Amino acid sequence: MKYARPEEVGRVETPHGIEARRIHENDHVQVMYLKLAPGEALKPHTTPVDVFFYVLEGRGEVSIGAETVEVEAETMVDSPKGIEHWWRNTGNVTLRLLVVKTPKPGAKASMR
Secondary structure, three states: OOOOHHHHHEEEOOOOEEEEEEEEEOOOOOEEEEOOOOEEEEEOOOOOEEEEEEEEEEEEEEEOOEEEEEEOOOOOOEEEOOEEEEEEEOOOOOEEEEEEEEOOOOOOOOOO
């Protein structure tokens, strides 16, 4: 069995300057844990793979392409590859997110 607690996993440096921790990774998927303090934001960026976000705690504004919405805890947000997206904590408590990238960035497509 393999398990991880975010506070026990080392931080990952990002260009966004926020707390990020890789809590799971294998040949097929990568799961990141992000914490954004009130007012903190991710810079607009794209990913080469599909991503979905799951809000664990707090509330924030998320933009995917031309659409921007405010979401709160226990909400999933889908973000297709190649579409610019960003997050901003609009609440007064920490915004905690899971970021699931599939397939894992840099993974070779499987041959069937």
